[in-house]
Amino acid sequence: MLSKKHLLRTTDLTYDDFMQILQTAVMFEEVNERRIKKVPALRGRTVVNMFFEPSTRTRGSFELAEKRLSCDTMNMGGSTSSTVKGESLKDTILTLNAMKVDCYVVRSSHAGAPYQVAKYTDACVIDAGDGKHQHPTQALLDLYTIWRRKGGFDGLRVGIVGDIAHSRVCGSLVPALKILGAHVTLIAPQTLLPARPDVLGADAVTADLDAALPELDVVYMLRVQMERLEGAPFPSLREYNMLFGLTRERDALMRPDAIICHPGPINRGVELDSYMADHPERSVILDQVYAGLCVRMSVLYLLLGGNENDITA
Numbered sequence: 001m002l003s004k005k006h007l008l009r010t011t012d013l014t015y016d017d018f019m020q021i022l023q024t025a026v027m028f029e030e031v032n033e034r035r036i037k038k039v040p041a042l043r044g045r046t047v048v049n050m051f052f053e054p055s056t057r058t059r060g061s062f063e064l065a066e067k068r069l070s071c072d073t074m075n076m077g078g079s080t081s082s083t084v085k086g087e088s089l090k091d092t093i094l095t096l097n098a099m100k101v102d103c104y105v106v107r108s109s110h111a112g113a114p115y116q117v118a119k120y121t122d123a124c125v126i127d128a129g130d131g132k133h134q135h136p137t138q139a140l141l142d143l144y145t146i147w148r149r150k151g152g153f154d155g156l157r158v159g160i161v162g163d164i165a166h167s168r169v170c171g172s173l174v175p176a177l178k179i180l181g182a183h184v185t186l187i188a189p190q191t192l193l194p195a196r197p198d199v200l201g202a203d204a205v206t207a208d209l210d211a212a213l214p215e216l217d218v219v220y221m222l223r224v225q226m227e228r229l230e231g232a233p234f235p236s237l238r239e240y241n242m243l244f245g246l247t248r249e250r251d252a253l254m255r256p257d258a259i260i261c262h263p264g265p266i267n268r269g270v271e272l273d274s275y276m277a278d279h280p281e282r283s284v285i286l287d288q289v290y291a292g293l294c295v296r297m298s299v300l301y302l303l304l305g306g307n308e309n310d311i312t313a
């Protein structure tokens with residue numbers, strides 16, 4: 001079991017917590033390779049998925065993870081809950097608490113919403129992405145993908161490229177990589193950096209992608225968050241792609257064994273060209289999706305206190 005009650009931010013986790021989650025996810029990867037991909041590890045536990053913002057990967061993999069662990073699940077949020085009739089988040093949680101639920105998985109455009117949920121419940125709360133703030137299970141699935149490919153983190157050189165200012169992925173991933181011993185460089189135009197990029201804890205910040213690329217073991221491309229851009233942080237998408245996109249031409253600048261990550265959804269032709277997104281040796285973008293399933297099973301299992309005897313075949 002994890003020593004924490006909730007998963008709200010990666011800075012709450014220790015080195016040992018990260019490794020426990022990743023090693024437990026390996027166990028669930030084995031479950032997901034079986035013909036019957038379901039174990040009774042969390043039978044009788046109830047999870048509420050509260051998605052107040054669109055999601056394909058996070059929502060889909062949480063729902064599937066819960067089913068494969070034999071949880072009972074409820075899906076709330078958006079137009080399907082009474083929040084559209086004006087019910088407060090507090091009253092929604094108090095109402096669901098009365099049904100004796102064990103876990104809330106919360107995705108919201110409002111930074112801090114999962115913390116509010118945690119204030120009103122004794123159930124465990126998992127942040128599934130809140131505003132520009134955190135997306136801890138995204139960081140965990142990124143770590144799992146990198147760890148499986150590279151075998152460790154100590155001294156690994158990771159470059160995170162693009163829309164740092166609006167990225168909850170970055171907010172969770174940079175501290176996690178630092179706790180695990182990686183060297184992190186942020187690569188972005190000045191207009192897509194937060195006012196204090198040093199607060200994230202990266203080792204270096206640069207606007208020169210071409211100079212940074214030859215040094216990197218992992219090139220992590222961030223989505224340009226069109227829905228959160230204010231003003232005009234760059235003249236055009238074409239210019240952004242020329243300066244900060246992982247184009248086919250930049251393949252030659254990368255180390256032979258460097259890998260490409262992206263949290264999805266991809267804006268093809270903006271953050272990276274299709275040639276790079278679909279690169280058979282370098283791109284691990286679909287591995288990240290699969291890791292999302294294994295890691296979310298691991299997090300649910302560890303937070304809700306599953307029994308290892310229920311996993312072994």
Ligand code: CP
Nearest residue numbers: 055056057058263264
């Ligand atoms: N990476 C990620 O959170 O994707 P979704 O918005 O599809 O869940």
